[in-house]
Amino acid sequence: MEETISLKENYEIVKKRIWLILSITIIAALISALVSLFVLTPIYQSSTQILVNNSESEISGFDINDIRTNTELISTYSVIIKSPAILDIVIEELELNRSSGVLSSQINVKPENNSQVVSIIVQDANPTLAAEIANTIARVFKTEIVALMNVDNVSVLAEATVSEKPSPIKPNPTLNIAIAIVVGLMSGVGLSFLLEYLDNTVKTEQDVEKLLELPVLGSISQIKEQEENAFVSSQQNQPVGSVTIES
Structure with a gap:
């Protein structure tokens, strides 16, 4: 109860x-x-894909060990892509007015379901610039990884493009x-x-x-003004000496 x-x-x-x-x-x-x-700045996203494959100097053919090795290298490549060694070159080529740390915060490197494909995702207030940054990062990384790790096993799988009417990913x-x-x-x-x-x-x-912890024995109800006026009017219209009994 x-x-x-x-x-x-x-x-x-x-x-x-x-x-x-x-x-x-x-x-x-x-x-x-x-x-x-009207207040928050729209942010657009663009992405490009790179493929970590066999070195061109190796004999072509399917080798499960090569695939496993390339897959393990992706975690290392993800760190290198966001490092100043790559981003400083990108900033210089595109003449960006930002530091490598700021640019790194705009980039997300994502392996695709444990495959040899890696997506480089860039977010920026300018959709065209976002695509340019993603494509430049992929191209610079493909070139610089040869000198950094003495391997040539990276190729650009798909370049970033800008649609005619790009839609921001945030705010929603x-x-x-x-x-x-x-x-x-x-x-x-x-x-x-x-x-x-x-x-x-x-x-x-x-x-x-x-409040008082006592039972209420009675209460005085509030009489509305209209009811009071009607009561007074009825009393004034009654003959003198008459008594009205209300049940």
């Missing part, structure tokens, strides 16, 4: 402050939409608005319960019983 009463009280609290909850939710959604559409306005709605609802409900907890005024018979 106590659980039923508690759920009912919670419902009444939410119902009483429903406009506060809705207002906070709507404001949060509007702020999220404005920030996502729909996702941001959905998150803002959830956060707004949670904040509104939490604020409603906080205000109810801080409100120590006595409003109902139940409040009196909880």
Whole structure:
């Protein structure tokens, strides 16, 4: 029984402050939409793929040991691709106004499902520049790896391209608005319960019983102004000496 009463009280609290909850939710959604559409800088993504294969100096043919060796080299190649030895050359060729550390934070090197294929993914506010950086990194790495590790087993599998109408990968306005709605609802409900907890005024018979721990024997109901005016009018229209008995 106590659980039923508690759920009912919670419902009444939410119902009483429903406009506060809705207002906070709507404001949060509007702020999220404005920030996502007009404040945050759109970020575009472009990627190129390289293939780690057998050295050209070796005899061609299928060798499982070569494939295993090349697959293990991919983790080493991933570190080298994001190193200053490669990125400094890329920055110089493209005349980028950023350090190798900043450029490295824009790059993600991802092996494709334990295969010999590696994707070089670049994110930038300029979609064309993102594609240029990805392609330049692949080309520079293919050239420099020969001198760095004395191997020639890298080839460019697919170059990065830019579509006619590129779409940014972030921000995602729909996702941001959905998150803002959830956060707004949670904040509104939490604020409603906080205000109810801080409100120590006595409003109902139940409040009196909880405060004084005494049963309520009677209560004086509040008469609305319209009812009071109707009652006075009816009394004035009655003949003198008449008595009205209400059951």
